[in-house]
Amino acid sequence: MTEHSPGPVAQVSDLRRRIGGLSLRLRTAGTQIKPAEPRFIDYDKIRLPSGELVGRKKVIVMSGGCSVPTCTMCPFTNFNNYGHDDETSRESLLDQVSRTLTRSEGEPAYEVLSLYNDGSFFAPREIPRNVQVEIARLVAAAGVKRLVVESLPQFVTEQVLGPFVEALEGVRLEIGIGLQSADELVRETLVNTRISQKSFERALSVMAGHGVDPKIYLMVKPPFLSEGEAVSDVVASVDYLTGLGVRGMTLCPTRVSPHTVAWELWQAGQYTPPNLWTVVEAVRLVHERLAVRVACVNLRGSDFESVFPDACPVCADDVVDALMRFGESGDAADLPADCSCRPPLEVTPLDHKVITARAALLLNVLERAGG
Structure with a gap:
């Protein structure tokens, strides 16, 4: 490294700034405001941390989106009223939740x-604190046994969580955090999420103090990683989380999905979603x-335009079906059998120097292309 070359920390900082800006x-x-x-809305079965399989209603309310x-x-910012925060009023959010909780005839x-x-439930810019508590009261009165919301961890504080859990009156709360x-x-840097360890x-710790269950999301093959690095990343992340209990x-x-860095990389021929068999291996x-x-x-x-993880035409649907069954059972016997299309996969440790250099090179490609 020459005297004028940036060090590793400066290189990563610059890369993070450029990726975040893009x-x-x-x-x-x-320009068009979406209806409030x-x-x-969807219904499915979900396996609880205890292993119990229960019915779930999944709803994404129209909001001002992620702050x-x-x-x-x-891609979620493109499907809510991002940039039109004032258009999603307190009354609108409460009305959407109230209608969601009104059980209709024939509803599963x-x-x-x-x-x-489409963002952080506990971010006050997205859902004001008094509205958060009113939503908790609506849920408590509706006979729901478990409520799942999502939030970045910086918004999950004692001051926010305490009143919310109290208003739920015994409804079990689960908070999803996209640690990735x-x-x-x-x-x-590569995912560019604002979450520190x-x-x-x-x-x-705050959640544990209130008996709240964490639900942690991990990405399989974030932009700029290879298939082998993606598997290594998942394994190390699961080890870290299980170590925390x-x-x-x-x-x-x-x-x-469009309007994302991942999409620009894919358009430039520099990224593909993970192969379905990579997901199975992880x-x-x-x-x-x-x-x-x-x-x-x-x-x-x-729910929106995307390029999805795939395999060959013979096995792709069967692999997805098998992963769906596994999601309900947790039984390894439900995982898919092999296919001749399955590409060789070498699980590769994460080498930060190699990954940083690759990401910088690919970002140069996007910036030259006008991304």
Whole structure:
């Protein structure tokens, strides 16, 4: 390294700044205000950390969206009223939740409500604190047994969580946190999420003090990683989380959606979503530690345009079906059998120097192309 060359820390800092800037530039607010009604409602079965299989209603309310939309693969800001925060009023949010909780004739039975807002539920810029508590009261009165919301850990504080849990009146709370990776370079630079290890572990401590269950999301193959590095990243992340006593984990294979850094890389021929067999391998390698669930909406979704993880035409649907069965059973026997299309995979340790150099090179490609 010459006298004028930036050191490793400066290189990573510069890379993080450039990736974050590109990610924000790719966001689009749109000019048309979307209706104040949930943009997504679905029903399925979900396995609780205890292993019990229960019915779930999943709802994504229309909101002003994420107040920290820096992640390199997240398309959600393009499907809410991002950039139009004033248009999503307190009354609108409460009305959407109230209508969500009004059980209609013929509605599938559920005891878990996953209530998402395309961002952080506990961020006051997204959902004001008094509205958070009023939503908790609505849920408590509706006979729901478990509520699942999502948030960045910096918004999960004693001052916020205490009144919210009290208003739930015994409804079990689960908070999803998109940690994405236990590796700092992968998490804070390649994924570009605003989560530090300190803020994450502090949030876990606050949650534990209130009997709140953590649900941690881990990415499979974030932008700039290879298939082999992706598996290594998942294994190390699961080891880190189980060491903290976390049992609720969901693997999220990266899907590629417009207006994201991942999409720009894919368009430039520099990135592909993980092969489905890479996802299977990651599940197999961590299964003895934990029967992780795979977010199958990331494998076969319909709520927005995406390029999904894939395999060959012969096995792809069967692999997704098998991962869905495994998500309900947690039984390794439900994982898919092999296929001749399965590419060779060498699990590769994360070499920060190699990954940083690769990411910088690929970012140069995007910047020259006008990304």
